[in-house]
Amino acid sequence: MNSSLGKQDVGITVSKKEDFSEWYTQIVLKAKLVDYAPVKGLIVLRPDGYSIWESLRSTFDKKFAKNGIRNGFLPILIPESLLGKEQKHFAGFNPEVFWVTHSGNNEVGDRLALRPTSETLAYTMYAKWIQSWRDLPLKINFWNTALRAEIKATKPFLRTSEFLWQEGHTVHTTQEEAEKEVMKILEIYKNTVEEELAIPVTTGKKSEKEKFVGAVYTTTMESIMPDGKALQMGTSHFLGQNFSKPFEVKFADKDNVEHFAWQTSWGVSWRLIGGMIMTHGDDQGLVLPPRVAPIQVVIIPIYKNNEGKEKVLSKVQEIKETLESADIRVNVDDRSELSPGYKFNDWELKGVPLRIEIGPKDIEKQSIIIAKRYNHEKTSLGFTEIGKMPTILNEIQENMLKKSREQSRENSLEISDYVDFKLKIEEGGFLNSPWCGDPECEEKIKEETGADIRVIPFGSENTDKKCMYCQKQSVSIPIFARGY
């Protein structure tokens, strides 16, 4: 372990294939995305991690705004009386709620929950703000954190007691309009995750058993990770009137009759970052899609002791300015105390999508060396072609999505036979298998195989197959998998 090779301590010491869990932990820590906080289950997001989140946030904000959604902010404390107003909702969240019971030395009257989610609080406010159909639709998004106590098996980004997310809450006059909104949001989620993070997702509905507590139904997007486990990437819920009734979110319609409103809620969290790390990372470290990379291009100048140094550095400066004027995020690694080889490894660990090497030899040849992070391809590029860099970055982005699409396709199977199912689930992956719709079969399958229904893909309903468990007529072909 502590061999004389110091390099083993700096980089990733296990392989993704052989020890996935340990590999993931090393990446998030060594690429300096996060560190552990002093309290169990909580993490600190460092600048390289946070800027990925900021990038996602700004993309979502633009798309939300285009869809008429504005941002607001809600406080973190919710009184117990409010949280308990919708009973199923409360029962679902209660086991993992952190409670504030004191202010200073005094006990508080009504216990205060650190928000596990904000439906109850948001809708208390909405009830005050909405009187007429003219006040609708009301569409507000909240960027905040949610707290849900995770006692065991915490993992940075994937399972922590506090997580960064956005929660959107919309109110509509009709069921149709609300349901349309649910789908619209899911569409925004899907194309953002695929375009920005280069992770393919499957969209559809959750089963009754897996839906959001309090929702009429939940739509979801699911991804398959390289270790064969499923990761829920985001959900968009149709709440119907389940919350508008207890919270009295009512409006007077054009005919002056009072109606309960129709609602939606939806969210994605920093779990998306975890999915990105798992999907693209390799044994050298993190691999970032260009669109979310804090640094897209790193330039490493190479020179022999002053000889040619000036020439190299001035060319580097010139290239840097060219790239910056094309809106590329560039960093020049001019640390003099480190060798070029060290820098190569260092930036690979951090996942920078493209590296430029430039030294005296290149100056002579009027070209630079470019190395792509995601496929380790190293080629040379003439000075005159540097303007192509934005195109090259776009190609990297697209190819990363293509590559991960292939990966997920390879990890998806259609299985109709339960014996076969039990065998294949051990290898992980998405198994598309017919199901009768009975929660009892779902439960039994979960018990016997550890796999649950991740998503019932749109368009997989109405099959002519038999339920793989009970052999009755099936109603859909859900994706079963073991999940995070």
Next chain:
RNA sequence: GGGAUCGUCGUCUAGCUUGGUAUGAUACUAGUCUGGGGGACUAGUGGUCGCAGGUUCAAAUCCUGCCGGUCCCA
């Protein structure tokens, strides 16, 4: 929910069985030489041994409790 395992300079680690004030590497600082895949030499800096009790003349080491990390299985 069940089980296993770990915590010693920033990082990795020796020492723990058999108590006597902590070893080495790397990193860091300064300088010289280097520089195209984790460089070399010289000289330095850095640790209340996770925390709190207990046993003892004496605790990194033994005992108890707590905190935190990791992995496996439901």
